[in-house]
Amino acid sequence: MADGLPEPVLEVLPTDLTPYKAGNTGIDYVHTFDSGRSGPHLVVNALMHGNEFCGMTAVTRLLDLEIRPLHGKLTLSFANVAAYNRFDPENPFGSRQIDRDMNRVWDADTLANDTESHEAARAREMLPVFKAADGLLDIHSTSNPVHPMLCYTWLPKSRDLAEHIGYPLHHIVSSERLHQGPMLFEYDGFSDRNRPATAILVECGQHFARKSGDVALFTALKFLDYYEVLDKEFVARNMPDVAASEPPTVYLASEVVSAKTAEFRYVHPLLGFEEFAQGDLVARDGDEEIRAPYDRCTVIMPRRQPVQGGEVVTLAQRLT
Numbered sequence: 001m002a003d004g005l006p007e008p009v010l011e012v013l014p015t016d017l018t019p020y021k022a023g024n025t026g027i028d029y030v031h032t033f034d035s036g037r038s039g040p041h042l043v044v045n046a047l048m049h050g051n052e053f054c055g056m057t058a059v060t061r062l063l064d065l066e067i068r069p070l071h072g073k074l075t076l077s078f079a080n081v082a083a084y085n086r087f088d089p090e091n092p093f094g095s096r097q098i099d100r101d102m103n104r105v106w107d108a109d110t111l112a113n114d115t116e117s118h119e120a121a122r123a124r125e126m127l128p129v130f131k132a133a134d135g136l137l138d139i140h141s142t143s144n145p146v147h148p149m150l151c152y153t154w155l156p157k158s159r160d161l162a163e164h165i166g167y168p169l170h171h172i173v174s175s176e177r178l179h180q181g182p183m184l185f186e187y188d189g190f191s192d193r194n195r196p197a198t199a200i201l202v203e204c205g206q207h208f209a210r211k212s213g214d215v216a217l218f219t220a221l222k223f224l225d226y227y228e229v230l231d232k233e234f235v236a237r238n239m240p241d242v243a244a245s246e247p248p249t250v251y252l253a254s255e256v257v258s259a260k261t262a263e264f265r266y267v268h269p270l271l272g273f274e275e276f277a278q279g280d281l282v283a284r285d286g287d288e289e290i291r292a293p294y295d296r297c298t299v300i301m302p303r304r305q306p307v308q309g310g311e312v313v314t315l316a317q318r319l320t
């Protein structure tokens with residue numbers, strides 16, 4: 001491939017989601033189950049990006065298992081099915097989105113001002129679900145085959161949830177918004193330390209790897225278990241065997257680098273989690289050098305083929 005990285009193996013391909021379209025909420029591909037008892041409203045969301053199949057694997061599995069909460073409400077959703085339906089095995093990275101990145105639209109201004117894109121329209125349609133969530137798990141995957149990771153705002157409520165989930169072992173935390181647009185886990189009360197609603201994003205591994213689906217299902221069950229809304233036997237019976245017992249490695253994200261020119265080049269092909277010492281050259285962007293601003297500077301999710309004006313890579317300092 002032109003970026004010097006291997007072509008992905010397509011172990012998982014899309015399945016037909018039409019049977020899951022009608023749902024029971026009036027919003028396509030959104031299913032809510034109400035226990036009839038008081039308790040949190042929890043949301044597990046898949047397919048924010050159309051070619052990230054692990055969330056589809058986990059959420060279809062939970063629906064097929066007829067999962068039901070013992071307390072509160074549970075919503076299972078597929079976000080960008082229109083992009084998912086465009087998957088082309090000849091161009092597996094091409095169906096992330098239709099018009100724009102759906103995980104960069106999550107604030108009131110963006111949602112109100114973007115009247116053109118498919119993603120903003122779908123986000124507005126789904127917003128009542130996410131606004132009502134006391135807990136949210138947003139399931140994603142990565143272009144490159146790297147370790148799974150949890151991404152969240154560096155607040156005690158999200159840290160508690162992440163530590164309970166216990167795997168993946170890489171935690172990417174941020175103390176402010178760094179991307180070109182706000183992500184769902186940063187939306188409104190999720191980023192407010194004085195409000196209880198909590199959101200976390202999981203990157204389960206490579207988009208098309210079978211194991212990523214196991215990581216997604218594991219994370220979803222552990223997320224729901226944190227709130228003690230599931231029958232313990234149901235959790236034990238369906239929990240994939242991916243857990244590890246080591247403590248997580250925590251990375252504090254400081255910057256999301258965007259490509260200013262069409263000549264953005266990494267110093268060598270990067271998969272993700274490569275570490276640089278302070279001052280080391282990471283990339284060149286035309287005439288500009290991108291150097292590591294501190295020691296233990298780790299590159300997170302480098303884009304395979306940088307696009308001028310687009311986000312390329314997150315820089316984060318390894319804290320542990």
Ligand SMILES: [Zn+2]
Pocket residue numbers: 048049052139140141
């Ligand atoms: Zn994603």
